[in-house]
Amino acid sequence: MKPPIILIVSFGLGLAAAAHAATDQPHHLEPAAPRSVTVSEADAPPAIRTGLLQSTLIMLPAEEKVANVFAGDTVNWVFDGGHVASRFISVKPKVANATTDIHIVSDHGNEYTLQLREVSSDADFHFDSKVFITPGDKAAKDRLVELPVFVPAAELERAKQEAAAAKAAQTAELKAEDTKAETYRSKYPGTLHFDYTWDTKKGNALGLEQIWHDDKFTYLRGHF
Secondary structure (H helix, E strand, O other): OOHHHHHHHHHHHHHHHHHHHHHHHHOEEEEEEEEEEOOOOOOOOEEEEEEOOEEEEOOOOOOOOOEEEEEEOOOOOOEEOOOOOOOEEEEEEEOOOOOOEEEEEEEEOOOEEEEEEEOOOOOOOOOOOOEEEOOOOOHHHHHHHOOOOOOOOHHHHHHHHHHHHHHHHHHHHHEEEEEEEHHHHHHHHHEEOOOOOHHHHHHHHHOEEEEEOOOOOOOEEEOO
């Protein structure tokens, strides 16, 4: 019969191996609830928790759109602002434990700096799924109600095309009106009829010189 100590030692080694295997298991990342961060020039950039190969959506205030984005690391991170100007930008780390800063310039001239960090090795396996940016400085808040100072190139080109089309349409409309007026002036004399008769003596006494009509009105000329 084997000594009991051998059983106890073997059992302990099994527990240790199981515990070690458990710690080697990678985290299953979970999206955290959406949250808001306040960005101020006087404070450190807010930290954004990102997950490996997971997308974190950053949203500017509703009044703003993303005009430009700068980042310290564009190799290990993916930044996607979509194909049209919007208030959204998606960030995604491609490697574990990556960090970088991101600098967002809005169409109203506001600047927002954030610190991005990949958290798959953290004990907390939650990453930020949605982050709402709120300006913390009064000047930045005031700019939200003003007109945009930056216009994306695509929107500028579209605005130029729309302005050119509107100008062409206005020119065509004016030309059509001129043509219509010229046609009316050229045809109008043919619509006049001088077929009235009256007592000339009495007409002279009243100052009447001529009476005629078109297809709508009757006209009198004289010194009344």
